[in-house]
Amino acid sequence: MGLLVDYDExxxxxxxxTMPYTLTTGPAAGTFLAELANNRIVGTRIVxxxxxxxxxxxxxxxxxxxxxxxxxVPQTGAVTTFTRTVNGVVALIRLDxxxxxxxxxxxxxxxxxxxxxxxxxxxxxGSVDELASPFLQLAGFAATADGTTGEVTPLSxxxxxxxxxxxxxxxxxxxxxxxxxxxxxxxxxxxxxxxGSKCPKCLNVLVPARGNCDxxxxxxxxxMDVADTGTILGFSVIHLEFLGQKRKPPYVxxxxxxxxxxxxxxxxxxxFDITKAEELLDIGSRVRAVWKDVSPGSGTLDDIExxxxxxxxxxxx
Amino acid sequence: xxxxxxxxxxxxTNHSRRRxxxxxxxxxxxxxxxxxxxxxxxxxxxxxxxxxxxPVLFAAVNQPDKWIVDALGAQGKPVVRVTSGGGTGLAGALxxxxxxxxxxxERVLVVAYDKLSxxxxxxxxxxxxxxxxGREFAVGIMGFSASYWRSRIKPLGHTEEAAAMxxxxxxxxxxxxxxxxxxxxxxxxxxxxSRYLCSPIKLLDVPPISDGACAVVLSSESAAKNSPDPxxxxxxxxxxxxxxxxxxxxxxxxxxxxxxxxxxxxxGITNPRRQCDVVEVQEPYTCFELSYYEGLGLTREGxxxxxxxSGATQIDGDIPVNPSGGCAGANxxxxxxxxxLAEVVQQVRGRAGDHQIPGAKVGLCQAGGxxxxxxxxxxxxxxKN
Ligand SMILES: [Zn+2]
Numbered sequence: 001m002g003l004l005v006d007y008d009e010x011x012x013x014x015x016x017x018t019m020p021y022t023l024t025t026g027p028a029a030g031t032f033l034a035e036l037a038n039n040r041i042v043g044t045r046i047v048x049x050x051x052x053x054x055x056x057x058x059x060x061x062x063x064x065x066x067x068x069x070x071x072x073v074p075q076t077g078a079v080t081t082f083t084r085t086v087n088g089v090v091a092l093i094r095l096d097x098x099x100x101x102x103x104x105x106x107x108x109x110x111x112x113x114x115x116x117x118x119x120x121x122x123x124x125x126g127s128v129d130e131l132a133s134p135f136l137q138l139a140g141f142a143a144t145a146d147g148t149t150g151e152v153t154p155l156s157x158x159x160x161x162x163x164x165x166x167x168x169x170x171x172x173x174x175x176x177x178x179x180x181x182x183x184x185x186x187x188x189x190x191x192x193x194x195x196g197s198k199c200p201k202c203l204n205v206l207v208p209a210r211g212n213c214d215x216x217x218x219x220x221x222x223x224m225d226v227a228d229t230g231t232i233l234g235f236s237v238i239h240l241e242f243l244g245q246k247r248k249p250p251y252v253x254x255x256x257x258x259x260x261x262x263x264x265x266x267x268x269x270x271x272f273d274i275t276k277a278e279e280l281l282d283i284g285s286r287v288r289a290v291w292k293d294v295s296p297g298s299g300t301l302d303d304i305e306x307x308x309x310x311x312x313x314x315x316x317x
Numbered sequence: 318x319x320x321x322x323x324x325x326x327x328x329x330t331n332h333s334r335r336r337x338x339x340x341x342x343x344x345x346x347x348x349x350x351x352x353x354x355x356x357x358x359x360x361x362x363x364x365x366x367x368x369x370x371x372p373v374l375f376a377a378v379n380q381p382d383k384w385i386v387d388a389l390g391a392q393g394k395p396v397v398r399v400t401s402g403g404g405t406g407l408a409g410a411l412x413x414x415x416x417x418x419x420x421x422x423e424r425v426l427v428v429a430y431d432k433l434s435x436x437x438x439x440x441x442x443x444x445x446x447x448x449x450x451g452r453e454f455a456v457g458i459m460g461f462s463a464s465y466w467r468s469r470i471k472p473l474g475h476t477e478e479a480a481a482m483x484x485x486x487x488x489x490x491x492x493x494x495x496x497x498x499x500x501x502x503x504x505x506x507x508x509x510x511s512r513y514l515c516s517p518i519k520l521l522d523v524p525p526i527s528d529g530a531c532a533v534v535l536s537s538e539s540a541a542k543n544s545p546d547p548x549x550x551x552x553x554x555x556x557x558x559x560x561x562x563x564x565x566x567x568x569x570x571x572x573x574x575x576x577x578x579x580x581x582x583x584x585g586i587t588n589p590r591r592q593c594d595v596v597e598v599q600e601p602y603t604c605f606e607l608s609y610y611e612g613l614g615l616t617r618e619g620x621x622x623x624x625x626x627s628g629a630t631q632i633d634g635d636i637p638v639n640p641s642g643g644c645a646g647a648n649x650x651x652x653x654x655x656x657x658l659a660e661v662v663q664q665v666r667g668r669a670g671d672h673q674i675p676g677a678k679v680g681l682c683q684a685g686g687x688x689x690x691x692x693x694x695x696x697x698x699x700x701k702n
Binding site for chain 1: 437443452463464513567
């Protein structure tokens with residue numbers, strides 16, 4: 001049976017990580033976000049110098065503990081500079097009385113926008129729950145004809161800070177297999193065969209197949225068929241459950257040395273009564289791959305369902 | 318090693334399962350402020366900053382060193398981030414030590430932290446594995462660690478009972494450490510009866526997940542002239558092994574053996590058990606501490622269970638290990654290795670507080686990153702040579 005892959009095409013493995021977080025905002029950002037719900041913009045004023053920072057910062061004095069206070073910053077200001085993107089205009093905006101620029105978008109008619117133009121805050125009108133981030137309660141800034149300059153004032157009755165913020169990242173990757181992994185996984189899928197590479201110097205067979213021997217630093221050159229039987233070097237019965245886990249506990253995680261190779265393969269051991277794993281398995285136990293009954297396979301180690309023990313003691317499966 | 322390097326200040330945060338009062342940046346700053354106060358210096362005295370953190374997936378901020386510059390007041394100074402998994406704190410310290418040893422800087426602030434409560438830890442750690450080859454089966458580092466431990470039980474006698482004694486010792490010691498957040502004594506029976514997470518690793522073999530930071534101020538000899546009781550770096554090394562090494566030993570960590578040999582040579586240590594007064598090891602799980610006893614040469618191969626049972630590594634033993642409580646008291650991963658260094662430094666400076674080993678002059682610490690593939694060692698002493 002031929003290989004499935006056209007090697008003239010780059011071979012990629014798509015992988016996605018979806019990571020949930022609960023971010024700690026700190027007092028300054030937490031108060032800023034909480035007050036946006038009241039349609040107020042909060043800054044930090046350094047008491048000794050009068051410098052006003054928007055959005056507020058926890059440590060405007062660096063390592064020095066300077067006295068600061070929260071202030072309410074005007075909702076009007078001027079565009080310092082801006083850029084046009086496919087998703088609209090993004091600008092640095094100097095709010096009246098502030099000493100730093102706030103990065104946000106400019107909404108409404110931006111056709112004639114120029115640096116120095118006066119803008120005013122534009123607020124989201126629906127529920128906060130609709131927003132991807134509480135920051136977007138401040139929907140952006142829109143050009144205004146009103147030339148009145150606002151003033152920074154003490155923040156009256158500050159809202160309780162939003163201390164924690166749910167967040168998530170979905171990261172999509174396309175990993176290049178490269179020639180050795182590509183061939184190896186293709187052989188798994190198309191021929192149910194594990195492929196390693198042999199070092200011409202130390203004569204060790206390395207799995208996964210790789211271009212150079214880690215010990216001798218010489219090109220391996222020769223691909224080798226590797227047995228799908230091996231010996232357990234170490235194992236653990238996994239009871240721990242965690243987010244992102246691919247298997248449902250309990251299951252057996254094992255470090256397996258495939259016959260004739262000098263390396264370890266991580267896989268699962270199954271096909272027997274897992275509740276008796278501690279008695280039935282040992283370092284040195286013999287195992288064999290049980291291949292999934294699908295053709296062609298997926299071209300991953302998942303094409304092996306698990307490794308099953310060979311010659312279990314009589315109490316076994 | 319080039320020029321002599323001293324540690325003139327150490328600071329730690331009050332570690333916690335979750336700090337909601339500060340951001341990542343606030344954690345790092347808190348430790349840095351305490352280290353500078355301990356050194357009686359200010360940021361103006363610092364001419365280089367090393368930031369050390371674990372993988373960025375832990376807390377969702379890529380290149381956090383960029384964010385941290387303002388809070389540290391490090392504008393206009395060289396700021397470099399070093400990351401090397403769990404051993405990152407010692408890897409960061411080594412970067413700073415090298416800057417001073419090479420003569421390019423006089424005082425370096427090393428700040429290490431992780432805010433582990435922000436993300437999904439085991440999921441993040443599983444992404445340390447090869448996406449093609451290992452991630453499908455990875456169970457953080459716990460699956461691997463458990464598997465390696467099991468391979469050591471019969472040939473080396475690293476029994477579950479021996480590991481339980483490590484848990485009892487470290488949790489007891491943590492009671493004396495004001496920065497630790499796990500403060501609950503346990504018995505061997507408690508550990509043995511706790512449930513399996515990844516057999517043979519049980520719940521009480523496992524450290525907490527922590528938010529925390531540690532900072533140290535490193536100094537050249539001339540810049541340390543006015544510093545009270547500096548501790549001297551007598552040796553430091555950080556070694557790697559191949560990802561899927563040929564005929565890798567399951568029994569001993571090769572990079573640890575290499576790092577220890579190099580550091581002992583630098584420091585003139587020929588019998589670590591006799592010559593060192595205090596040891597801090599980074600034991601993410603109790604089984605690691607047993608393994609490190611042997612890897613560091615505190616006992617012969619296969620002697621770890623006897624060593625813990627003998628009481629020698631207790632706080633009043635002849636070779637106290639983890640008088641701070643180690644990772645069992647707090648485990649902010651990116652900071653954990655620098656905490657080990659800071660703890661032995663404070664010991665030889667006589668500033669370790671309630672868990673001070675009386676008269677400690679030479680301290681040994683160990684760090685680990687990746688799963689088994691990165692290992693660091695350092696020796697510090699009250700005397701320059
Ligand atoms: Zn070779």
